[in-house]
Amino acid sequence: MSTLSLIIKQIINALQLGSIFALIALGYSMVYGIIRLLNFAHCDIIMVGAYISWYFMTNFANMPYLAVAAAIFGCTLLGVAIEKVAYTPLRGSPRISLLITAIGVSYLLENTAQLWLGAAAKSVPPFFKVTTLSFMGLSVSTTSVVTIAVVTVSMTALTLLVQKTKMGRAMRAVSEDSQTAQLMGTNINATISFTFAIGSALAGIGSVLYCCAYNQASPTMGSMLGLKAFVAAVLGGIGSIPGAIVGGFVIGLTEVFVSSIGLSTWKDAVVFLILIIVLLVKPTGLLGKQVNEKV
């Protein structure tokens, strides 16, 4: 294989990994944007999504669409339920209470999964027959192509939703100034729930794509994936949707690059090094805005 095709192959790998990070980072960023909460339970929603995929693919192997739909729907429902049960009662409490609750919900989900389904990873059957496409001397797996395509479509849809619809406008308004948004007649509870629903649906899509790539589900799978997506969100500028996308791809590229030069054991360390550097040099992230706290 020539050097060029090797590089292109690695770039495709990076895009695949980066697009999963970006999808998950969006969930962190959207929720942070609207209620200023780092929703640490977000990564475990992905884990639940992976288990839903596992359940349906194991029991109804000939209906992959059912598994995909169930995973996305299940994640959406779970995200909204967490918001209603755990976060809504704390509206108006100090932010630290919300943060601690989020960490609590995260542990609750992980440990419930472990107790119920065991600590060992379950193998998720493939959703579709993975083949290798050859194109001008390059070989690319269909998983990469599907992942990149699905993420591109999801992000386009999200951008249109946020920029062009009434609900999207309400989301942006609430995230900027929730009190004034209420004075315009926005139902703030509905807007927040909607944001959680969208963020969690993206996590659901992410969980399916993760299963496509790695074929397994385990109770703690969300934590490393979620942490890296969180780094991606901070790198891009937490609260910013384009920032989350850019951050996701940068983290994906970094991981693949570090692995491909033979330092794969260092890849996690490098990602967290990026977090430290961002927080020291530009805490608002690449595309984040300096927000003036309201008095």
Added chain:
Amino acid sequence: MLKVDNINVYYDNIHAIKNLSFEVMDGEIVTLIGANGAGKSTTLKTISGLLRTKTGGIQFMGEELKSTAPHKIVAKGLVQVPEGRRMFQNLTVEENLEMGAFTMPPNEIPDLKDDIFRRFPRLSERRKQVAGTLSGGEQQMLAMGRALMSRPKLLMLDEPSMGLAPLLVDQVFGIIAEMHSSGVTILLVEQNASMALAVADRGYVLETGKIVLSGSGKELRESDQVKKAYLGG
């Protein structure tokens, strides 16, 4: 039209509004004047449902609003322009106006927007600009335009003249008079007592959460107490 009946509002342990009652009749301009911290904005926030009263009630066109959600209060035609204008800085002028029409049927929005752009040609020129780039005066126009997008029956304005140059203050009061003549009832909260009392039919003077004086605009302007405390002698 609006009847505030014996409300008491607290911020944790601070008793901000004490047994406050007042009324706004259909077609009036009523003003609440008072110094900083007298409880003027707190009163408006309570009427809009952002804060809750412990006692009494708030009736708007015969309906009790005491425990109605803020967005439902807006839908009834009781709309507030908050203190400090509070534009959505990252949204365009046009999007800010669309936010103002949040409770309106979508097919009416283009007409409502055209109407605001006719009233404020300056906003029309800047419709695609984000609101954060507007000047203070333009932001105040946008704030009032945004509130008019919901066809309010009663408009509550919180310190519309704050931070504006004298020429712009005159302009803002001109717009208030114009809105009033187009049939909107107005509850005006102001520190600029002389301007407020000049346009108001009636007024109330608020001090540390209580009404200490009330009367017609003319009566209040001529009262020694008001002259001394709010009109500079």
